Amino acid sequence: MWDTSKDYRILIAVKSKELFMRTVQTGAFRGHWNKKMALESADNMDAHFQSLLYSYLEGNELSNSPELSKLEEEANYVIHYLGGDEWNHIFLNKAPKEEREKTEENIAKVQFFLNTILGLRHRLSLGSINDPIIGIDIFVGEIMSVSKHPNADSLMICNVNLKKRAITVVTNNLDVKEGNHVAVAMLPPQSFMDIASEGMFLGVNGVVLKDVKGKLGELPNGIPMESLNDTRNLIEGFLQKK
Known part of the structure; x- marks a missing residue:
């Protein structure tokens, strides 16, 4: 049961x-x-x-x-x-x-x-x-544009196409580029220096996965299990918030 x-x-x-x-x-x-x-x-x-x-x-x-x-x-x-x-x-x-x-x-x-x-x-x-991963969606997205965060040199703002809609993701990985196919965990939005991020890129050892397989807006194929660890921790943290 x-x-x-x-x-x-x-x-x-x-x-x-x-x-x-x-x-x-x-x-x-x-x-x-x-x-x-x-x-x-x-x-x-x-x-x-x-x-x-x-x-x-x-x-x-x-x-x-x-x-x-x-x-x-x-x-x-x-x-x-x-x-x-x-x-x-x-x-x-x-x-x-x-x-x-x-x-x-x-x-x-x-x-x-x-x-x-x-x-x-x-x-x-x-x-x-x-x-915890099952509590949120993880989608394949394509980075459509990348720009520097106006208030933080260590952050980038990405416009990401999820097929049905576009979202904003703020990342500290400065190597992301237009055209990268990424896996996006659709976490509760968080503001980074006044810019709201609607998700988080999956990665391993601080490096974003940039050649993710799968159709846009659908579950990615073959992502490493360790790329999910940070997302699990953030989901647990969200559930514990008062």
């Missing part, structure tokens, strides 16, 4: 919802949107999380449970109350210049929450796996 109360995928989803609540309650998104109903829709997820956590169903059974469908429904309500499918572009366009970087960070946190909930069905369908 699978102990769903310790399933990393569900635990990360619960934590991402807490991140969303803090972000929306404290973030100053501008424009016409329904903050009250967005928060209420997210809050409605708690009962469904509890049902999943104590269901003791196997992973593939969890992926077909009615509770998961209800979580997806609430996530889509959140998108609606944020302003629809273009909510992130609307908020960014409405942000004054002096608030743009903070708005980008808050948008990234909300996007992480939505992707975590709406990608939960796929992760659960992979079966009963007891590994």
